[in-house]
Amino acid sequence: MDTDRLNATFAALADPTRRAIIARLARGEASVAELAEPFDMSQPAISRHLKVLESAGLVSSGQDAQRRPRRLEAAPMAEIWEWLETYRKFWEARFSKMDHLLARLKAGESRKRKPRKGK
């Protein structure tokens, strides 16, 4: 089980600037200068964030030696998304049981509802 890689992915995505970079790259590749533009941050600062994203395998550099455009790598993103989806489904199964329970409790309450003040 590749826990280290998943950890690296989570760590990389834990930062809001890095998530914003990911969101930008999801729309297409971009150079460091282009990535730095919308942020109030220097290019070296952006480069540092990119380094974290690159070592997590989330971002790679393109061929163009001048611009070195960065682009998103789909596989690790899919991995983390799938993981969260599994976790989410586990909780969703629990909560849908709770839906049924709540429906019963609500029905029970309205049956025995006597004139009750407030809510």
Add this chain to the structure above:
Amino acid sequence: MAQTTQVSTVSDTEVLIRRSFDAPRHLVFACLKEPEYVREWLLGPEGWTMPVCEIDFRVGGRYRYVWANADGRRMGMGGVYREIVPPERIVASELFDEDWTGGETLNTSTLTESRGVTTLAMRIAYASKQARDGALATGMTEGMEAGFKRLETLLATMAAAQPGDSR
């Protein structure tokens, strides 16, 4: 209207689970504190039952949950209530017997009601980032581990099938 569950990693050490229920807040609150209700929805992995569900619902009071399967395997966890504000907030510590979460977690459940719909936000704070990532990555149940294995297979297939795809 009930909505589907949302999961997000809100900080380095936390996970946030959100879900809305088509019911007033006091009923959702009851579902979190009454053993007979908790038993009904807080399921373990597929095929597991919950033979132990003890709740001493007061600040400093303990709770204990145990799930068991047909082979006699058991999985238990418990903790202490740190803060209780009916019907809107419960803070409790949580620790699994086989401590795979790298120490206690602190779980904060917040309930907000709007027009008869109650939103439950469960914030799970792990002892450290490593603990959080580890817990997420290892998976909480066998079902989830199975899901993770399927995912690894899928990823292997994906990796094999993407030579130089620039999208």
